[in-house]
Amino acid sequence: MGAQIMGAQIELIGASKTFGSRTAMRLALDQVSLSVKAGQTATVIGPTGCGKTTILNMVAGFTHPTGGRVMVNGRDVTEPGPDRGFMFQRPTLLPWLTVFDNVAFPCRHGHGLGRPHRADQIEAEVMHYLARVGLGDARDLHPHQMSGGMQSRAALARLLMAESEVLLMDEPFAALDAQTRLAMQQLLKQVIKSEQSLRTVLFITHDVEEALLISDHVFLMSASPGRIIRHVEVPFGKNEPYRDLVLSPAFTELKHELIDQLERLVPG
């Protein structure tokens, strides 16, 4: 819709994070290095508490590494900015606003730097992204009138509307039922690689299948303190129909290998 989105590179170089005071220090992340090229989708997967959210928070600029570097487009992240959009596990829609007004919110309130400010332009873009996520007919509904899947679609439309180069997604589909979740995975894959836009996505999940379905790269983390213990370049074609892909021996084999590796990380 708006300006062309070029995508930005994300890079962590030996990034560590220690929480706590001098008397009770706790190493949460231990020298995490990973890089995501512009236009690629990378997923971080690992046991609860291994520091996945902390990684996203550092890339977002909500918190900072205590060692090493966290960079976007070759520059150290110092603060949050409109070049990086965030989507959480809960859709976090404002309940008193319609879907339309929820999606328009970041533009109207100036979070989308360089985004349209004229009412007719905002209207056109909101309707464009609502149609993109299959909510073209739902503009006047309030969140309580919508299913979890529709709320998730609305949150995705709002994220896309900001036209950020980098999308940071923290288990965004974890609360959805299996069917809806699958639909959202397909939708995400379509929208991030469509139009003139080239978005760089850093995605967090617990779900190995989800990771393999949507990403170019998967990074597996150890339990606390979190370290990257494996990097998989996902070898599957991105345009293969879902059924063919998940039923293929190569997909099934890699999926089970990663699930086994993940299970061995969780004590008990």
Ligand SMILES: Nc1ncnc2c1ncn2[C@@H]1O[C@H](COP(=O)(O)OP(=O)(O)O)[C@@H](O)[C@H]1O
């Ligand atoms: N603001 C904070 N203050 C203190 N400890 C924190 C803070 N944020 C996260 N932690 C700790 O860091 C570790 C990693 O947390 P988190 O990144 O949320 O893990 P994950 O998302 O993988 O479940 C956990 O042990 C958590 O308790």
Ligand SMILES: [Mg+2]
């Ligand atoms: Mg988390």
